[in-house]
Amino acid sequence: MSGHTQEEIRHHVSIYLRVFGALLILTVLTVGVSYLHLPLHAAIAVALIIATVKASLVAAFFMHLAGEKKIILAVLLLAAFFFVFLLTYPSLHAL
């Protein structure tokens, strides 16, 4: 964040506050949906979609991944690949 002008930093702060609002709303939403007692598969889908949106907001804006350098994204892509591979490998094996 060093090397940014005061103007830019104030703009960042206003983005942080909007992301904060979105995260609060999504938290209330995911808890609210859980009280609807949806069928399990629908409940899992809704909860994971909301969690993924929340996590993306945190990663993109708080961790500044939006507009981050390629090498950082490459490191994360590698971790994501191994995570998904190891998660799905046992079920592939069972087929």
Next chain:
Amino acid sequence: MESLIKHISKPHPVTGVTNAKLGTWCFLASEIMLFGALFSSYVLLRVGAGTAWPRGSDILNVPLATLNTLVLITSSVTMVMACASLALKNLGKYRLYMGATILLAFVFLVVKSFEYGHKFEHHHFPSTSTFYAIYFTLTGLHGLHVIGGIVVNTYLLFPGSALWKKDPDQFMGRVEAAGLYWHFVDLVWIFLFPVLYLL
């Protein structure tokens, strides 16, 4: 004196980022694998158990966990505000926001210990069932990460902040690295909360 480790504050010409930042992200990638392994275990155990698996909302305290989710999200916001305050060269505000971040982390742990205490009172231990085994493992490991964050952030609030006068860029790099870690801890909880408590 020239520092022994190069490119701490200035981006490395090849990668375009500071070595400190690249190192922090490599560490976080390894953390993804650590929590990822346990998360995969959870998925496999749950799929294997079929309908015998309990719904978290039936046996865990959803309101307390919701409160903790809000506490941790707020602490992530105070952390980015601490970084922004440093970028605006306002050390006083930095201390305020960093102090709030640490305070919120303690609130999270106190709420969590109430939850644990309640479970132990009712003789629910990791050995009670597969659900409690993975519940205590995941939340326990996450709790240890919160404690680690408190240690680092407290260092950066008090003794570590002496670096601000000597080398503000390097100090800001340290706070940003601690921030990345802290947001990661928040991010893990964002997934743990619905998976363990709501489903």
